[in-house]
Amino acid sequence: MKILTAAQTREADAYTIREEGISSTDLMERAAKAFTGWFENKFQPSEEVHVFCGPGNNGGDGLAAARLLHERKYKVQPYIVGDVSKASDDFNVNLKRLPQELQPIHVEQPSAVPELTDTACVVDALFGTGLNRPVTGLYGEVIRKLNSSGATITSIDIPSGLYSDSQTPEEGAITRANYTISFELPKLAFLLPQHENFVGEWHVVPIGLSQKFIAEAKSDLYCTKQEDVQQFLKPRKKFSHKGLYGHALLLCGGYGKMGAAVLAARACLRSGIGLLTVQVPQAGYPILQTAVPEAMTLTDKNRKHLSELPLEIDKFDVIGIGPGIGTERVTKTAIGQLLATTSHPIVLDADAINIVGASEKLKAQLFKKKLIFTPHPKEFERLVGKVKNDYDRMQHLREFCQEYGCYVALKGSHTAIGTPEGKVHFNTTGNAGLATGGTGDALTGVITALVGQKYTLEEACRLGVFVHGLAADLALQTVGDIAMTASDVIDHLPRAFLHLTQPLP
Numbered sequence: 476m477k478i479l480t481a482a483q484t485r486e487a488d489a490y491t492i493r494e495e496g497i498s499s500t501d502l503m504e505r506a507a508k509a510f511t512g513w514f515e516n517k518f519q520p521s522e523e524v525h526v527f528c529g530p531g532n533n534g535g536d537g538l539a540a541a542r543l544l545h546e547r548k549y550k551v552q553p554y555i556v557g558d559v560s561k562a563s564d565d566f567n568v569n570l571k572r573l574p575q576e577l578q579p580i581h582v583e584q585p586s587a588v589p590e591l592t593d594t595a596c597v598v599d600a601l602f603g604t605g606l607n608r609p610v611t612g613l614y615g616e617v618i619r620k621l622n623s624s625g626a627t628i629t630s631i632d633i634p635s636g637l638y639s640d641s642q643t644p645e646e647g648a649i650t651r652a653n654y655t656i657s658f659e660l661p662k663l664a665f666l667l668p669q670h671e672n673f674v675g676e677w678h679v680v681p682i683g684l685s686q687k688f689i690a691e692a693k694s695d696l697y698c699t700k701q702e703d704v705q706q707f708l709k710p711r712k713k714f715s716h717k718g719l720y721g722h723a724l725l726l727c728g729g730y731g732k733m734g735a736a737v738l739a740a741r742a743c744l745r746s747g748i749g750l751l752t753v754q755v756p757q758a759g760y761p762i763l764q765t766a767v768p769e770a771m772t773l774t775d776k777n778r779k780h781l782s783e784l785p786l787e788i789d790k791f792d793v794i795g796i797g798p799g800i801g802t803e804r805v806t807k808t809a810i811g812q813l814l815a816t817t818s819h820p821i822v823l824d825a826d827a828i829n830i831v832g833a834s835e836k837l838k839a840q841l842f843k844k845k846l847i848f849t850p851h852p853k854e855f856e857r858l859v860g861k862v863k864n865d866y867d868r869m870q871h872l873r874e875f876c877q878e879y880g881c882y883v884a885l886k887g888s889h890t891a892i893g894t895p896e897g898k899v900h901f902n903t904t905g906n907a908g909l910a911t912g913g914t915g916d917a918l919t920g921v922i923t924a925l926v927g928q929k930y931t932l933e934e935a936c937r938l939g940v941f942v943h944g945l946a947a948d949l950a951l952q953t954v955g956d957i958a959m960t961a962s963d964v965i966d967h968l969p970r971a972f973l974h975l976t977q978p979l980p
């Protein structure tokens with residue numbers, strides 16, 4: 476699914492109106508119906524609903540929604556905030572459509588906003604994608620009052636004051652929504668962690684914008700949805716054998732961190748790899764052989780740390796390296812050798828990333844190799860330096876991938892996958908249960924397995940991150956996010972793959 480800018484969304488609206496020959500008022504009615512459809516499923520008619528409308532089409536949506544909710548017997552009070560002498564045409568049409576008994580309160584002073592109780596619902600329709608400067612003055616005061624009220628806030632299209640696709644200036648007030656109901660496509664701002672407290676739980680509702688326009692619109696930004704990964708998921712063939720599904724090598728584990736190797740290995744096996752060899756320091760041999768009997772185990776000559784590469788390294792289809800390896804000198808040397816001597820696709824995680832990030836010499840060896848990095852934000856900063864905010868981080872992600880010709884899965888609640896072409900794919904599965912040790916090791920195993928099965932590096936990243944998050948979402952139903960462990964995620968990988976191959980009810 477593509478992500479468009481606010482300007483492109485306006486063009487999509489205009490194009491749809493032209494192509495379909497419908498009026499902009501009808502499109503607004505569709506949007507308001509899509510919004511109230513969601514709202515009615517969430518809130519009871521017994522709730523009092525306060526709808527705050529600004530002067531543009533977002534305010535027009537608010538007025539239309541107020542009318543529709545009133546018809547469905549909600550106790551609705553619309554508010555018109557600020558000077559609306561230059562309000563949009565569709566705002567004015569919907570103002571006139573308000574029934575006699577639904578008269579709006581005009582808010583010209585912040586004091587006109589009533590004290591709202593914790594049980595009140597607020598619909599925030601002050602500004603949408605037409606926002607063109609930071610929100611200050613009366614509108615800013617109103618937003619601050621709503622934010623501190625304790626009412627449950629649902630924003631129409633986007634929290635008012637939040638810029639859709641660039642950094643909101645510090646002086647601008649932004650609604651802190653509990654829910655955001657966005658039309659047709661998500662906005663880039665929803666996918667960035669710094670906006671979590673403004674956007675709340677977000678949902679996209681379709682309003683029938685032109686699919687032709689969206690397909691042709693230029694964008695490097697995407698959301699990965701289930702139907703996207705299902706398009707390239709490879710079914711298992713009937714007449715197949717393990718040799719067809721790749722032989723992976725995992726270079727993982729260190730003294731006190733053999734668990735990382737166990738988790739990566741178990742996740743790799745649960746993601747369809749044909750054969751798996753794990754090389755661990757000597758101390759890890761009995762652990763691996765006992766905990767993961769399906770994997771072949773090689774031992775390093777070093778008892779505690781990764782210090783060498785296997786002799787027959789060429790026989791492997793893919794190498795995953797990093798979980799639990801530490802940053803000893805001998806390990807740095809082994810990584811230097813790996814980058815210098817092999818042409819394998821390599822998945823680098825954890826301390827493998829830290830080691831590369833700390834050495835200009837190693838970085839110089841990254842160019843034009845088949846590499847996937849899976850850093851969390853701190854590890855990513857070790858690769859690219861300090862970043863200022865989430866937009867800056869995304870810019871660095873694109874530049875790093877373009878410069879080195881590699882893939883980076885930057886982990887977060889919407890993991891962002893950068894590609895050498897400068898595209899970014901945001902993931903849409905996963906939950907807070909993943910914020911626990913070992914889930915990253917599991918992801919390394921999953922992606923390594925997919926590369927081994929000849930998925931392209933881009934497919935392996937997108938499918939790997941998606942299915943790993945989906946496994947966590949399925950685990951959520953039985954263990955919840957507080958108790959979730961990396962092993963729970965791995966244990967749910969089979970159901971996650973099943974869900975993709977034969978969707979469950």
Ligand SMILES: NC(=O)C1=CN([C@@H]2O[C@H](COP(=O)(O)OP(=O)(O)OC[C@H]3O[C@@H](n4cnc5c(N)ncnc54)[C@H](OP(=O)(O)O)[C@@H]3O)[C@@H](O)[C@H]2O)[C@@H](O)CC1
Pocket residue numbers: 485488489499502503504506507529530531532533534536561562563601602603604605606607608609610611614631632633658
């Ligand atoms: N197009 C369609 O058919 C459909 C559109 N839809 C809906 O329309 C929304 C976009 O509507 P929109 O383009 O009218 O912009 P919107 O966000 O309401 O605000 C513009 C107004 O705000 C003003 N203003 C801006 N910034 C300001 C500030 N900081 N402080 C104060 N004022 C500020 C600006 O005034 P001006 O800049 O002239 O002062 C102008 O009056 C979109 O999000 C979706 O909800 C759906 O119904 C589907 C069909």
Ligand SMILES: [K+]
Pocket residue numbers: 533599600601602603630631632633634635
């Ligand atoms: K809004």
